[in-house]
Amino acid sequence: MPNGAQIILECLIEQGVDTVFGYPGGQTLGIYDALYNEKRIRHILTSSEAGAAHAADAYARVSGKTGVCIATSGPGATNLVTGIATAYMDSSAVVFITGNVPLGRIGTDSFQEVDITGITIPITKHNVMVKSADELASAIRFAFEAAGEGRPGPVLVDVPRDVQERLCEFTPPVSGDKPPEARAVSVREIEEAVSLIDSAEMPLLLCGGGVIRSGAAEAVERLAEGLNIPVATTVMGLGALPSSHRLNLGFCGVHGSREANSALDRCDLVIAVGVRFSDRIMEPGNRRKRILHIDIDRSEINKNVPAEKKIVGDAGAVLDRLADSCERRGRRLWEEKREKEEKPGRGRGVKPRDLKLIRQLFGEDLCVATDVGQHQMWAAQYIGAEKPGRFLTSGGMGTMGFGLGAAVGAQLALPGSRVVLVTGDGSFKMNSAELYTVSRNKLPIITVIMNNGTLGMVRQQQKQSCGGRYSQTGLEGNPDFALLARAYGVDGYTAATAEQLESALAAAKESGGAAVINCLVDIDETVRTRRARKD
Numbered sequence: 001m002p003n004g005a006q007i008i009l010e011c012l013i014e015q016g017v018d019t020v021f022g023y024p025g026g027q028t029l030g031i032y033d034a035l036y037n038e039k040r041i042r043h044i045l046t047s048s049e050a051g052a053a054h055a056a057d058a059y060a061r062v063s064g065k066t067g068v069c070i071a072t073s074g075p076g077a078t079n080l081v082t083g084i085a086t087a088y089m090d091s092s093a094v095v096f097i098t099g100n101v102p103l104g105r106i107g108t109d110s111f112q113e114v115d116i117t118g119i120t121i122p123i124t125k126h127n128v129m130v131k132s133a134d135e136l137a138s139a140i141r142f143a144f145e146a147a148g149e150g151r152p153g154p155v156l157v158d159v160p161r162d163v164q165e166r167l168c169e170f171t172p173p174v175s176g177d178k179p180p181e182a183r184a185v186s187v188r189e190i191e192e193a194v195s196l197i198d199s200a201e202m203p204l205l206l207c208g209g210g211v212i213r214s215g216a217a218e219a220v221e222r223l224a225e226g227l228n229i230p231v232a233t234t235v236m237g238l239g240a241l242p243s244s245h246r247l248n249l250g251f252c253g254v255h256g257s258r259e260a261n262s263a264l265d266r267c268d269l270v271i272a273v274g275v276r277f278s279d280r281i282m283e284p285g286n287r288r289k290r291i292l293h294i295d296i297d298r299s300e301i302n303k304n305v306p307a308e309k310k311i312v313g314d315a316g317a318v319l320d321r322l323a324d325s326c327e328r329r330g331r332r333l334w335e336e337k338r339e340k341e342e343k344p345g346r347g348r349g350v351k352p353r354d355l356k357l358i359r360q361l362f363g364e365d366l367c368v369a370t371d372v373g374q375h376q377m378w379a380a381q382y383i384g385a386e387k388p389g390r391f392l393t394s395g396g397m398g399t400m401g402f403g404l405g406a407a408v409g410a411q412l413a414l415p416g417s418r419v420v421l422v423t424g425d426g427s428f429k430m431n432s433a434e435l436y437t438v439s440r441n442k443l444p445i446i447t448v449i450m451n452n453g454t455l456g457m458v459r460q461q462q463k464q465s466c467g468g469r470y471s472q473t474g475l476e477g478n479p480d481f482a483l484l485a486r487a488y489g490v491d492g493y494t495a496a497t498a499e500q501l502e503s504a505l506a507a508a509k510e511s512g513g514a515a516v517i518n519c520l521v522d523i524d525e526t527v528r529t530r531r532a533r534k535d
Contacts, residue, residue, distance in 0.1 A: 025072020027099030030164030053083020054405030074112030089396025209236030210274015216316035243384030371427030401430030
């Protein structure tokens with residue numbers, strides 16, 4: 001008869017899980033003891049629970065599977081909180097399993113006891129403390145159902161230590177069980193949407209992260225090409241249409257491309273798919289536009305902007321039906337402006353546009369992860385994504401320290417591709433210890449640090465809003481990042497010019513191993529910013 005911990009692993013296996021991320025502790029001894037001889041599951045030990053959370057998140061985004069992360073009680077569980085919130089904001093399906101003190105000690109302020117279910121209520125789709133081994137199997141199965149159903153998101157299952165240890169009967173799932181079907185979209189809804197699109201002279205297709213999550217990229221391309229209409233994305237929607245596609249205007253928003261923002265201003269209809277309409281996308285004047293909003297999450301409709309028409313449903317299924325139904329009117333492409341192509345620079349100091357070298361060297365199979373800040377926007381602007389799920393960033397939460405853990409998860413999900421992390425010196429220091437995870441698992445991740453010696457995005461805002469009073473944004477005394485990399489057994493390079501960056505990237509590609517490239521960037525390099533428009 002298995003114990004609770006063994007039942008947890010059996011349930012993970014029946015859900016198709018073969019990789020989990022985590023960090024052991026006193027209240028997860030049972031789970032880790034069960035893992036000791038379990039050959040069907042690969043456990044990735046990270047340097048911290050935060051790194052494990054971000055790795056599981058990215059693994060889910062890239063693989064399309066539900067990620068799994070394990071942590072112990074107390075600080076182990078609370079170290080997951082930012083990662084859980086990141087997954088929640090970006091709609092990533094992750095099941096977090098935490099240990100807790102034995103049931104008899106719950107509520108006594110026992111050593112490393114924390115109410116992690118109470119803490120995470122606002123940032124999970126569902127969470128539960130399992131108080132009986134008899135309930136474990138159903139709790140784990142429901143966690144996976146909840147995480148992946150509808151709009152994906154994180155679920156937390158908290159398991160006290162004595163529940164992990166208790167023996168219990170285990171019944172395999174009944175064969176033939178089917179997942180719940182998505183809501184069917186009516187013929188009338190499609191007809192009304194088609195009529196609205198056909199009535200528009202200058203429609204714009206706006207794609208968000210929901211397109212990536214639903215695997216709707218092919219449907220986006222089919223609809224856009226069939227109607228010959230331009231496409232803009234959010235940062236989370238990068239990869240919904242290849243960045244090099246003739247209809248792709250880039251991403252819109254505060255730091256978006258001029259042509260994408262111009263199109264959003266000029267269009268007479270926004271066909272918004274899988275978009276939350278956050279405050280970084282729509283200016284007040286744009287919120288009065290005619291909008292056809294397509295989203296699987298009903299709560300997002302009319303939340304931030306009013307929609308003239310709405311369709312609640314899976315993005316891929318809806319777009320396929322629209323593409324089948326919309327007339328090919330021989331529509332002339334109304335948005336033809338493009339920014340002048342910027343080539344990688346030459347001379348001293350690595351320039352933001354030099355990041356183009358990464359795409360040129362690694363091609364369309366490249367997967368890019370970022371942290372948060374100026375480098376994040378530079379990567380979005382100059383690298384983009386040619387395939388869905390190949391641009392990984394913390395969009396809704398804006399989590400510094402996300403990148404290296406995310407690169408680990410992505411590389412494990414894409415063993416045949418190359419993952420490049422673009423980060424800043426501030427972000428990198430937050431989770432640089434995950435270089436240990438990179439080295440331990442021999443992951444060929446290339447980390448490109450845009451090192452400008454400052455918290456660049458905050459400094460830029462201080463220049464714009466605080467009269468150049470740069471309070472606590474200087475990062476004087478940064479370590480030698482190339483030397484730090486070598487200490488972890490990772491190749492380290494320093495680049496002060498585009499030529500040196502190109503040489504370092506080529507060497508890292510040739511070696512086939514992990515590398516860190518410390519790029520020296522001028523402190524006054526800035527990110528293009530859309531000027532706020534008064535309503």
